[in-house]
Amino acid sequence: MNAEILATKWMTPQELKRMVAKDGLIIKKGRFSATESFSVNDAIEEYQRASSFADAELRAVIFPVNERDKDTAFWGRIAKVVPRRSISSVYHYVRRKRHPLKHKGAWGAWEDELLEQSVATHGKAWKVISDLVGRTAEDCRDRYRNCVSQKETRVVGTWAEEEEQLLAHIVTDMTDEGRGIDSDFFWDEASRRMGGRRGRQQCRNKWMDCLSKKMKCAGTNPKWSPRDASILLCKIDLLQAKDDSEIDWKLLHDPDWNLWSPHLLQRRWLTMKKSIHKWQSMPHQSIVDQLRIQQLAIPPPFYPPTPSFSASSKS
DNA sequence: TCGTAGATAAACGATTGTGG
DNA sequence: CCACAATCGTTTATCTACGA
Incomplete structure (x- = not known):
């Protein structure tokens, strides 16, 4: 019933929060994993086949000319294949992914200029500006907020x-x-x-x-050690994830163990992964297994317990 | 020459504000 | 009240310089 509610009822964030707190509704947030995005795409394709829609017709369902014509049946159907996601989160995800203006890469100087002029004449009406610049409203806003608006004062490069x-x-x-x-x-x-x-x-x-x-750390940067690698691998293994896109790197952060940022851990994982032969065609868990075998093959001379992993200390 | 850290900015998800 | 635009903070792909 959890999935049923999430896939059919359009709820505001507050309503969702309430239901999570009071009714024990389980909900998944954050980035869509690889498996989730596959499921969603499959469902959309299947829908297109079933209704024998051309691409343009499908587009009209996802982006109706009149925004009032939202096809709630369609969205419910898609949302059902990702059980822990709210229908609204699926809606936003799909529309972002399939937006006709998405994915344009780095901004050129002429685009920045156009953006600046557009904001000067139209204000922060991002929908209007989006049409002028040819990027999504979101991209325009982000670019303006983070770069263009400060171009007079902002410097880039190494911090003094x-x-x-x-x-x-x-x-x-x-x-x-x-x-x-x-x-x-x-x-x-x-x-x-x-x-x-x-x-x-x-x-x-x-x-x-x-x-x-x-x-x-009082000014000194800690060094990444083989033991850290081993701990990281152990933590990843414990998650038993289907794919590394499932991993929430924030959860691996352990104040007792590491001062490593989630991003750093992710990058460490990536380099470890790439060291495995044919990693690209291997399932996630096989890579993990492979790496663990390698580590066991070269046992460290001494393996001291860490504060975070030894459950009982002297107290 | 490869791995790493530093740095940037694009891409992202969630939430808030607003006009019909 | 509802759907969308606007806005918030957050994550991550990618580039680069550099040292072993």
Whole structure:
């Protein structure tokens, strides 16, 4: 019934939250995994076949000319194949993936200029601007927010020592003022306090990937060891995932074990994976097994228990 | 020459605001 | 009230410089 509700009822985020809390509704969030996206695409293809629609007709179902003509039966049918997803999340996912303007890669200078002019004349009406620039409204907004709007003050490239210190200072100040680093406009404000010298994305990335770790480790960056590799592999193995796109890297973060960011762990995994012969044609779990066998073949001379993995300590 | 860290920005998902 | 546009924060693909 869980799937039934999620696939048929259009709910607001608040309603969803309520049902998760009160009725024990189980819901999956975050990126769509490889298997999920396969399921969705299969379902759409099957629908197209069953109703013998041409591509244009299918497009009209997903993007009706009059937005009021949303085909709820169609969306329900698609949503059913990804049981833990809300119908609205499937709707957004499919429409984003199949948007006619999607996937255009890096922005050219002329596009930036066009974007800037368009915003100057039309304001932040992203739907209008989207048509002028030829990118999705979302892409236009993101590009403007992160790059174009700050092009006068913003610099790119390696951070100077003073910049790092300044940012560290700003973040500590703002935290002391009682603002969480995930709160609204936190990084916009941090960027402002940097004098617009660095954008919000730059500031956040710098902090997350580098500075926060540095501060915890008193200025020295820890080294990735074979033992870390072994722990990572063990954690991945425990998940028993069908595919590595199922993995939520945030969940592998363990404050006791690592100061490694989720992104770093993911990249480590990728290089480990690539070391396996013919990894591209192998299922996820086989790669994991293969790697574990390799590790066992070269046992480390000494394997000290780590604080995070030894359940009982001296206490 | 390969792996790694640093850095950037594109792509993304969830939530909020708003006009009909 | 509902659907969409707008907006928020977050994740990740990709490039690059560099050192062993």
